[in-house]
Amino acid sequence: MLGTFHFSCPYHILFFLFIILIKQSKKKTLNNMDSSEVITSTNDENFGCFTRVCNKIRSLFKRLYENMIKFGREAMKLGKDDPRRIYHALKVGLAITVVSLFYYFQPIYDGFGVSAMWAVITVVVVFEYTVGATLGKGFNRMISTLVAGFLGVIAHYVADLSGNTGEPILLALFGFIVAAIFTFMRFFPKLKARYDYGLMIFILTFALVAVSGYRDDEVIKMAQQRLWTVMIGSIIAMLICVFISPVWTGTELNNLIASNIEKLAIFFEGFGSEYLKTTEQKPKQDRSNFRQQYKIALGTKSTEETMANFAKWEPAHGKFKFRHPWKQYLKIGTLVRQCAFRVDALDNYLDYDMQQTQPVIQENFKQICKKLSYELGNVMKEVASSIKKMKKTSAVKSQLTDTKLAVRDLKTLLQDKSLWEKFNLLEVLPVATVASILIEIVNCIENIVEEVHELGCMANFKSMENAIGPVKELSDVIRPHYIVTVDDDEEATNKSNVIPNHKGMISPAEAEIKSIG
Known part of the structure; x- marks a missing residue:
């Protein structure tokens, strides 16, 4: 047995050595696999970072290209708008x-x-x-x-x-x-x-x-x-x-004032067709173009003053002579802004739902307001054309006559007592307020026409025979009121000193509306 044992010992030793070698080889294999996975994951991470950097660079160049295209289109638009x-x-x-x-x-x-x-x-x-x-x-x-x-x-x-x-x-x-x-x-x-x-x-x-x-x-x-x-x-x-291709400040100021007046004319033409429509009849996007243009005239005061100051430095050129009345343009611009503020108040009533108003009241006011708005638009267009062309025109006279008739009809309707007795005050008041604002706008436009006529006289506009008609007739229809003058030696009023005037007083239509309110 001992002989057998001693004979078999080398085999046992070899067997154990073989097992140890197998275990070590497995460990090396596992270690190699782990290291390869680590290397692979590291390579993946490096590749992901490189891809992200490339994507960012690509997106950066793409945005740069898009901005350049956008800038080029904007530059082309600016050049086309004004070469x-x-x-x-x-x-x-x-x-x-x-x-x-x-x-x-x-x-x-x-x-x-x-x-x-x-x-x-x-x-x-x-x-x-x-x-x-x-x-x-x-x-x-x-x-x-x-x-x-x-x-x-x-x-x-x-x-x-x-x-x-x-x-x-x-x-x-x-x-x-x-x-x-x-x-x-x-x-x-x-x-x-x-x-x-x-x-x-x-x-x-x-x-x-x-x-x-x-x-x-x-x-x-x-x-x-x-x-x-x-x-x-x-x-x-x-x-x-x-x-070399001069841009005259005086011409720019002249065109700016005329353009602002044209914007008001566009509003009056659009107001006549849009007013007294119900919510269903109005378009979904009810902020029409004509309701936005007049607002430009509200913010041009500083621009007009700057242009008037620069225009005084310019020599005589074209129709603009030396010492041209530039201050008169500022007066007209001020009156145009006052009219634009009244138009802004009028614009708010386009959003009012007319279903709350009786159809009879709508029908009575609709035609008169539409006619008056149309006539106001014609007057303002003619005045704007007169300023832009620097010529006096006789067309305003006939247009003011038509406006007088429309105002007279509107006043007659407001003074009709049956209108206030038959219907509820809340139903009549909105349309009556619009009518009152239109009357105020007519008075403001009358002042604009007067100042434009004065500008034509001071700047020597052409065609004296075609001068703007007698504007005072319009005030006699709109505001039949009086002021009293007092002599220095008399404290009492004298009936012979009573003269008509159109400033600072209240028309009967406005007085009636205020008394009802």
Whole structure:
């Protein structure tokens, strides 16, 4: 047995060694599998990150391309809407090119030095879209540079007399006084309207000349170079703006006022067809185009004032003579806005559901209001055409006559007592309020026609034989009321002093509506 045991021992040892080798090989296999899975997952993660980065870069380029296409379409639309914008951009480029020659050519550069760059800067800040704005800025810059440069040189020499110790103190004091005074002057409405840019340039030029003169002894030469370069840049900008495809501010203001009046005319034409419709009869999108256009006239006050100020700088051109009555345009613009505010109140009644109103009342008011709105639209269109063409017209006379008839019919209907007795007050009041607003609008349009007639007389519109008709007839129909004048020696009224007037009083129709309310 021992022999057998000893004989079989090597086999047992080999068997155990074989089992150990198998276990180790399994462990290595498992370890290799785990490491390969880790490597594979790492590779997958790296590939996913790379894919996300590529997608982001691709989306970035896609958005960039879409924005470029959108920008190109918007640029094409702007150019098609008003080609003068393209011409303006080309004119600015031409002015910059011409004035840059002072910096490129050595002989010219030797005369001006680094100050030649001021000519380029002047063109950039002075050149505007319209002639009036460019002339205003150009003259403001030249005059301010001249006066401020002269005072800056004087301030430098006065401060120089006080010695090295007192010179910086005096220069600082002069700078403080000039900056404080001229900054405060910019708050004056009249100065701010026309000379605000000049006052700002005055402060800048005085500070540059006076302060820089403390380190530079050639103050006069520096002031001269700055003055000449500013004048050259301003003159080049003004000449190119005036003689190459000019955009006149006066013409723009004239067209703006006429356009605002046309927008009111469009509303009146649309109001007549839309008013007194029920909810079922109105379209789903009941904010029609005619109900949006007139709102533009409500926010043009600042634009009109700016244009009127710039137009005063322009020379005589076309039908616009020297000293054209630009203030009259502001008066007309103010009256147009007052009318637009009344139109805005009238617009709210288009959203009113007329099912709450009796059909009889609707039928009585519908035809009269429709006729009156139509006539008002014709009057406003004719007035707008008169301003745009700068010609007097006789068509307004006949149109005002038709408006008189419509107003007379509307007043007769409002004064009908049976209307108020048969129906409930809440049913009649909405349509009566609309009628009252229309009467007020007629009075406002009468004032617009009067001011346009005055503009035609002041600006010498053509065709005096076709002058706007006697507007006062309209007020006699709309507001038959009186005022009383009192002599200085008498405190009592005199019947012989009673004269008709159309301002500040209340018509019988309005008085009746208010008394009922």
